[in-house]
Amino acid sequence: MKYLRLIFRNVVRNRRRTILTVLSITMSLFLISTLKTLLDELESPPLTPESAKRLYTRHKVSLGVMMPIAYREKIRSVPGVADITTYQWFGGVYKDPANFFAQFAVDADRLFELYPEYKIDDPAHIQDFIKERTAALAGVKLAKKYGWQLGDRITLKGTFTTFDVETTIRGFVDGAGAENTYFFHYDYFNELGNNAGQIGTFSIKAKSADDIPAVADAIDSIFANSTAPTKTESEKAFFLSFVSMYGNVRLLVTSISTVVLFTIILVAANTMAMSIRERTGEIAILKTLGFTPGQVLGMTIAESLIIALAGGLLGSVGARLAYSRIDFNELSQGFVAQFVVRWETIMMAVGISIVVAFASTLLPAWGASRLSIAEAIRRRGE
Amino acid sequence: MIPIKYNLRSLVVRRVGTMMTIGGVALTVGIFVSILAMVNGLENTYIQSGEPLNLILLRKGSQAETNSYYDRSIKGIVETMNGVQAVSGEIVIIMNHPRVTGESANLIVRGISDQTFALRPKIKIVEGRMLRTGLREVLASRSVSNRFKDSRVGDSIHIGRTDWKVVGIFDASGTSYDSEIWGDYGDVAQEFDRPIYSSLLVRCADESSLKEVQQKVVDDRRLQMDAPREMEYFESQIGTAAPMKVLGYLVGIIMAIGSCFAVMNTMYAATAYRTREIATLRVLGFRRRNILLSFMLESLLLALIGGAVGCLIALPMNGMSTGTANFITFSEIVFQFRVTPRLMLTGLIFSAVMGTLGGLLPARLAARIPIVRALRTEV
Numbered sequence: 090m091k092y093l094r095l096i097f098r099n100v101v102r103n104r105r106r107t108i109l110t111v112l113s114i115t116m117s118l119f120l121i122s123t124l125k126t127l128l129d130e131l132e133s134p135p136l137t138p139e140s141a142k143r144l145y146t147r148h149k150v151s152l153g154v155m156m157p158i159a160y161r162e163k164i165r166s167v168p169g170v171a172d173i174t175t176y177q178w179f180g181g182v183y184k185d186p187a188n189f190f191a192q193f194a195v196d197a198d199r200l201f202e203l204y205p206e207y208k209i210d211d212p213a214h215i216q217d218f219i220k221e222r223t224a225a226l227a228g229v230k231l232a233k234k235y236g237w238q239l240g241d242r243i244t245l246k247g248t249f250t251t252f253d254v255e256t257t258i259r260g261f262v263d264g265a266g267a268e269n270t271y272f273f274h275y276d277y278f279n280e281l282g283n284n285a286g287q288i289g290t291f292s293i294k295a296k297s298a299d300d301i302p303a304v305a306d307a308i309d310s311i312f313a314n315s316t317a318p319t320k321t322e323s324e325k326a327f328f329l330s331f332v333s334m335y336g337n338v339r340l341l342v343t344s345i346s347t348v349v350l351f352t353i354i355l356v357a358a359n360t361m362a363m364s365i366r367e368r369t370g371e372i373a374i375l376k377t378l379g380f381t382p383g384q385v386l387g388m389t390i391a392e393s394l395i396i397a398l399a400g401g402l403l404g405s406v407g408a409r410l411a412y413s414r415i416d417f418n419e420l421s422q423g424f425v426a427q428f429v430v431r432w433e434t435i436m437m438a439v440g441i442s443i444v445v446a447f448a449s450t451l452l453p454a455w456g457a458s459r460l461s462i463a464e465a466i467r468r469r470g471e
Numbered sequence: 472m473i474p475i476k477y478n479l480r481s482l483v484v485r486r487v488g489t490m491m492t493i494g495g496v497a498l499t500v501g502i503f504v505s506i507l508a509m510v511n512g513l514e515n516t517y518i519q520s521g522e523p524l525n526l527i528l529l530r531k532g533s534q535a536e537t538n539s540y541y542d543r544s545i546k547g548i549v550e551t552m553n554g555v556q557a558v559s560g561e562i563v564i565i566m567n568h569p570r571v572t573g574e575s576a577n578l579i580v581r582g583i584s585d586q587t588f589a590l591r592p593k594i595k596i597v598e599g600r601m602l603r604t605g606l607r608e609v610l611a612s613r614s615v616s617n618r619f620k621d622s623r624v625g626d627s628i629h630i631g632r633t634d635w636k637v638v639g640i641f642d643a644s645g646t647s648y649d650s651e652i653w654g655d656y657g658d659v660a661q662e663f664d665r666p667i668y669s670s671l672l673v674r675c676a677d678e679s680s681l682k683e684v685q686q687k688v689v690d691d692r693r694l695q696m697d698a699p700r701e702m703e704y705f706e707s708q709i710g711t712a713a714p715m716k717v718l719g720y721l722v723g724i725i726m727a728i729g730s731c732f733a734v735m736n737t738m739y740a741a742t743a744y745r746t747r748e749i750a751t752l753r754v755l756g757f758r759r760r761n762i763l764l765s766f767m768l769e770s771l772l773l774a775l776i777g778g779a780v781g782c783l784i785a786l787p788m789n790g791m792s793t794g795t796a797n798f799i800t801f802s803e804i805v806f807q808f809r810v811t812p813r814l815m816l817t818g819l820i821f822s823a824v825m826g827t828l829g830g831l832l833p834a835r836l837a838a839r840i841p842i843v844r845a846l847r848t849e850v
Contacts, residue, residue, distance in 0.1 A: 116729035153565035334796035
């Protein structure tokens with residue numbers, strides 16, 4: 090500890106070099122933190138006590154194949170099922186295909202039972218929505234984006250259906266992704282489709298989160314030998330199946346991060362090599378004064394640690410601060426609900442900094458600490 | 472002008488520092504080129520797909536084959552139009568199927584007709600044989616066969632409610648069709664109980680008749696169809712590469728800034744070590760701008776070598792196969808990394824920018840060194 094002052098002096102003696110190295114490490118760890126956060130947000134979306142109780146049932150073949158609506162009542166009577174609603178993806182076009190947002194046809198009277206985390210602008214609007222066949226609820230962010238008012242008539246042109254859906258906004262919803270979603274009645278959807286009674290997805294609420302695997306098995310076994318077998322998954326698994334569609338994001342992120350890590354080590358090692366080379370003479374003098382090779386090595390590593398940690402913290406904490414000012418929800422239109430650099434990511438950045446400090450210093454410092462005094466003084470100025 | 476040899480030798484003298492800096496730039500360029508090679512490969516898949524004289528008929532407003540379906544009687548109407556040479560009525564189903572790595576993805580199962588291969592001359596069967604109708608036999612593309620379970624010749628694959636036999640592997644030469652499994656139209660339609668067409672692929676005699684047919688289909692109010700060219704249809708899906716592109720540029724730019732600082736560091740050190748040399752050069756009659764240029768060149772050289780090494784690092788990625796989601800068809804699209812000469816040039820330019828920006832300030836400093844004081848300094 091008594092050498093702290095000396096170490097610190099060494100850090101700041103070539104201020105320009107230190108700053109450039111710190112900045113270089115900052116950029117790299119900013120990038121690593123960003124990628125790690127992307128992976129975190131994609132792979133572990135925030136789980137609430139409510140979402141932990143939900144399951145989704147779809148046709149076993151894929152989401153693109155539909156099931157008979159009669160399944161709804163059969164599933165409702167499965168032990169452990171508390172409630173169920175249709176959750177039909179519509180994917181209609183609002184004015185222009187570029188205006189893309191999630192639209193679901195649901196059982197209007199069940200929606201808030203299944204999703205208590207959705208907040209309505211006015212409790213009376215829930216009844217307004219339920220009572221009217223063509224009523225709709227719009228996410229507050231969508232309403233803001235498209236300038237929708239209460240009572241506006243919105244037409245969604247069908248993509249996989251031959252009909253268009255004409256709805257009237259009777260309320261606004263917010264929270265847990267609802268802010269970017271548009272809800273209307275499944276009954277109305279079904280009626281437009283000549284009461285074909287087809288449904289893509291059910292959202293189910295289990296009585297308790299512990300029941301989920303049993304409930305899923307129970308549902309799937311009912312329909313296993315029917316013409317439309319099903320696949321039931323927890324909400325988390327259901328969403329992760331969308332993420333896995335992107336391909337191997339984890340491999341991509343891991344490989345990029347590894348390359349970035351090597352780059353930082355190279356950059357830091359270069360800096361340390363330069364500063365140690367400059368100081369060969371000094372190191373010889375330190376040793377003449379009685380410093381052991383271990384002490385010299387320790388001081389050099391400490392110096393490198395300060396630089397690497399400064400960069401690591403600036404990069405990761407900087408990323409946390411920078412991203413807290415950007416509304417990713419809006420930017421990605423609800424695809425990424427939030428983008429928060431977690432504290433564990435910052436801890437990871439600190440860990441990486443320590444590794445970088447050691448990896449970058451050991452080789453040049455080892456050489457320097459082993460150099461004999463006479464040799465070192467002779468080398469001075471080379 | 473100060474000979475380039477001077478810079479080269481200087482780089483060799485400080486070889487450890489030079490190598491580390493080159494390494495940093497190389498990794499930056501390598502990762503940038505690799506991600507762009509991925510984007511390039513994906514975009515290329517869409518561009519390569521489709522024959523110039525083919526139209527694809529989809530239900531109006533459906534945007535993708537996977538959303539489209541219509542009555543089979545429409546095929547007869549289209550076949551009798553003037554200028555139409557052949558029509559292939561097909562059905563597509565999205566099937567969730569496990570990859571060899573375990574997690575599953577959506578695959579397109581296409582029910583094909585006797586015209587399917589004729590209208591897509593790029594596609595060849597490379598292993599096994601053609602499927603026979605009515606026997607629940609399927610062909611898998613080479614890429615699907617490598618990436619998904621139960622899809623090698625001789626395997627039995629579960630589609631819908633029954634097991635189908637894989638009898639052949641086709642190679643769609645890097646087109647979008649490389650991500651599909653093909654069965655007989657009748658078998659697939661029956662399996663999923665969907666007696667419809669998802670799309671009609673229409674071959675026209677020539678360019679003018681193609682335009683005529685296109686007009687006729689769109690104008691016919693009975694049909695309610697969109698009729699893009701097959702090529703345009705696939706090109707319209709190119710937007711699915713956008714998230715990857717954003718990632719590529721994000722990673723590239725952030726790392727480039729970091730590497731710029733590293734180059735700057737090295738060049739500042741080079742300036743500091745060579746203060747006396749620079750002063751000597753000045754005494755010999757070289758001007759400030761010669762010094763500036765010389766140091767800029769050195770920095771550029773350093774970065775360009777790094778860039779070249781980076782391109783070489785990325786080169787083995789070429790041809791590597793991977794897949795991502797096409798959110799328009801809601802299914803997996805398989806593609807190959809493509810490291811093209813043009814992309815490598817982009818990588819070199821990218822490294823040159825790093826070298827120039829990183830070298831600018833140190834070179835300016837070098838050019839401004841006061842001669843007398845510099846000659847007196849003891850390094």
